[in-house]
Structure formats: structure tokens, C-alpha cells
Amino acid sequence: MSGFSEAELRIFPDAEQMAAETAQLFRTISTSAGEPQHICLSGGSTPLKLFKLLSAPPIRDHIDWEQLHFWWGDERCVPPEDDQSNYGQAHRILFSTIPIPETNIHPMRGDRDAEQESVRYARELERELPLRNGLPSFRLILLGLGSDGHTASLFPGAFPPERREPAFPARHPESGQMRITLSPAVLNNGEELIYLVTGKGKAGVLKEISTYGDSRPDPYPGAAVYARHGRTRWFLDEELAAAAGVRG
Numbered sequence: 001m002s003g004f005s006e007a008e009l010r011i012f013p014d015a016e017q018m019a020a021e022t023a024q025l026f027r028t029i030s031t032s033a034g035e036p037q038h039i040c041l042s043g044g045s046t047p048l049k050l051f052k053l054l055s056a057p058p059i060r061d062h063i064d065w066e067q068l069h070f071w072w073g074d075e076r077c078v079p080p081e082d083d084q085s086n087y088g089q090a091h092r093i094l095f096s097t098i099p100i101p102e103t104n105i106h107p108m109r110g111d112r113d114a115e116q117e118s119v120r121y122a123r124e125l126e127r128e129l130p131l132r133n134g135l136p137s138f139r140l141i142l143l144g145l146g147s148d149g150h151t152a153s154l155f156p157g158a159f160p161p162e163r164r165e166p167a168f169p170a171r172h173p174e175s176g177q178m179r180i181t182l183s184p185a186v187l188n189n190g191e192e193l194i195y196l197v198t199g200k201g202k203a204g205v206l207k208e209i210s211t212y213g214d215s216r217p218d219p220y221p222g223a224a225v226y227a228r229h230g231r232t233r234w235f236l237d238e239e240l241a242a243a244a245g246v247r248g
């Protein structure tokens with residue numbers, strides 16, 4: 001069984017419209033529930049359009065920010081001022097501009113020891129999130145896809161599907177950069193998971209994922225991670241979908 005074939009596919013005319021649809025989802029989640037809702041953000045460059053959109057009227061003023069808590073799927077082990085910092089980018093573009101309590105934002109601390117920070121983050125998740133099957137369960141998880149098939153900081157060749165602790169250290173296979181990542185067990189345990197993927201540079205790997213799924217001996221993490229008890233969707237832009245030969 002493949003995460004991709006289990007998922008729903010949405011193809012948008014462009015990345016802007018994809019970001020707009022995702023932003024509306026934040027609005028719906030924030031206004032339809034009486035209790036805090038936990039959202040896991042992806043890193044890298046793809047979600048920056050979404051952050052920009054959320055930071056400005058009209059959508060910014062239609063979201064009940066106090067209802068939302070933000071977490072990260074992975075972090076690079078750099079200080080928040082570094083351009084590589086997933087939290088730093090989100091803070092600069094979005095969190096510094098919206099009326100959200102600081103206690104609702106839960107960064108992975110990339111400037112700390114990766115082992116210790118993974119354990120601290122795991123405990124914080126277990127304390128704050130509802131549990132399902134004994135593991136924290138997010139209301140919504142956004143993920144990206146690297147052109148090598150990685151998601152969060154789960155890389156091909158270093159994808160430990162059996163690891164159940166909520167977070168652990170990882171190393172980028174090429175640059176050697178240390179990372180902290182959520183585990184497959186937690187990412188698979190959310191209510192709703194959406195991959196946001198744009199640009200024809202990802203066409204090669206998307207084609208492989210859509211064709212072979214996770215049947216390869218060493219599956220692409222982006223095929224093997226999906227909401228086992230919930231809804232998984234892939235949001236793609238038309239340019240990428242056409243280049244990968246994927247149809248909605």
C-alpha cells in the first residue's frame with residue numbers, strides 16, 4: 001500500500017492559489033473548534049508563500065490566532081537568525097506580524113544540542129497535544145518533499161519507520177548538517193496531512209512516488225509517510241503535475 005495512492009490529489013493553477021486554499025484551511029480550523037488546535041509546519045522554501053499570505057489582510061484578520069498552536073516537522077541545527085532556520089523564516093515572515101500569544105509557538109531549538117532538544121521537544125508534544133495510540137496527534141500536518149524524496153528530515157536510506165519516539169536527531173546525507181525531525185510514527189498519527197509541493201524540479205521524484213509508491217525496498221519517505229488514521233492530500237501546482245505526468 002502506498003501513501004500516494006491512498007491520498008487525495010489537488011492540482012492548482014499555480015503556487016499562489018495553492019497557498020490561498022491552505023490559508024483558508026487555517027481559518028476554518030481556528031474558527032470551528034472551541035479548544036486549541038495543533039498545526040505542524042513544514043520547513044524549506046515552499047511554505048513561505050503561505051506564511052506571506054497569512055501575515056496580511058484579509059486572511060490574517062479572519063483567523064482566530066489564539067486557537068492555533070504551531071509546531072515544526074523538522075529543524076536545521078542553526079540559530080534562529082540563520083536563513084536556514086525553519087522557525088526563523090516563519091517568525092520573520094509570519095509570527096512577528098500577527099496577534100498570537102508567544103506560548104502558542106513551539107519552535108525546535110536549532111541552537112541547542114540535537115539529542116537533548118529532541119527529547120525536550122518530544123516531552124512538550126506529549127504534554128500539549130491530544131494522544132492517539134499513545135502518541136501525540138496533530139490536527140493538521142503540512143509537509144514538503146525534497147527532490148531526493150525526503151520529507152521533514154527523514155531522508156532516503158535513513159528512514160527508520162519503526163522509530164516511535166516523537167522526535168530524534170538526523171543528519172543531511174550530503175551536507176552533513178545536523179537536523180531534528182519528527183518521527184514517522186508521529187507524522188502518520190495526525191488527523192489531516194497535506195503535502196505542499198510545487199515546481200517542475202520535483203517532477204522526477206514525484207513521478208517515481210506516484211508510480212512505485214512505497215513498494216521499493218528503500219521507500220521514499222515522501223511515499224511512506226501519510227495519515228494512517230486520517231486524511232492525506234497532495235497539493236501540487238499545474239506545472240509540476242504536468243511535468244510528472246500526474247493527473248487529478
Ligand SMILES: O=C1O[C@H](COP(=O)(O)O)[C@@H](O)[C@H](O)[C@H]1O
Nearest residue numbers: 042043044045046144145146152
Ligand atoms: O530540508 C527540507 O526540505 C524539504 C523541502 O524543502 P523545499 O525548500 O523544497 O520546500 C522541507 O519540506 C523540509 O521541512 C526541510 O527542512
